[in-house]
Amino acid sequence: MWEIITAGGWLMLPIVACSVIALAIVGERFFTLRDEKVLPTNLVADVWRMASTRQLSEDKIREIQHASPLGRVLAAGLHNRSQDREIMKASIEEVGGHVAHELGRYLNALGTIAAVTPLLGLLGTVVGMISVFTNITTVGVGNPAQLAGGISQALITTAGGLMVAIPALMFHRYFRGKVDGLIVDMEKESLKLVDVLQKRQSQARVTDQ
Secondary structure, eight states, rough: OHHHHTTTTTTTTHHHHHHHHHHHHHHHHHHOOOOOHHHHTTTHHHHHHHHHHHHHHHHHHHHHHHHHHHHHHHHHHHHTTTHHEEEEEHHHHHHHHHHHHTTTHHHHHHHHHHHHHHHHHHHHHHHHHHHHHHHHHHHHOOOHHHHHHHHHHHHHHHHHHHHHHHHHHHHHHHHHHHHHHHHHHHHHHHHHHHHHHHHHHHHHHHHHH
């Protein structure tokens, strides 16, 4: 493997560096975007149970807020649970925008790697072919070994760039879809909480009258 990398010339160094960065991003995103980490099961039901039994203190809301991305979104609504529906939704949407941005962290870098590495491979191809024609100009076509070295460099860098770009692009698209799905699920869960809290407030007003 090392022999192949060195045969590809100095342009293999940024390609290898991109592959390491892409691998780190993919591993980190797989760990961070787990469903159970972003959308804890039955969180809305647990919050509703605490609200109905008057156990939802400010300390408990802060604990929910720091536990998960969904908790951050729900906490924004809980802080405004005494307000009307529109204020609750506006606070949830504001925090939801920040959470969505954090869920998409590093994906732009992964997309950039997917776009740049084929260009690095193409640049390696150009450099290799320049080397080939330089050798032809200098010594003619009588030394096949020198010509083969330049062609080999061109092919290796092209293959290396594509080997990094293809999986990087696949994972970039996958994580984009994953983030979009998580955002939709968070919106659904937060609206459930808004609906049940507003219904509870309406019932309380009727009872007070």
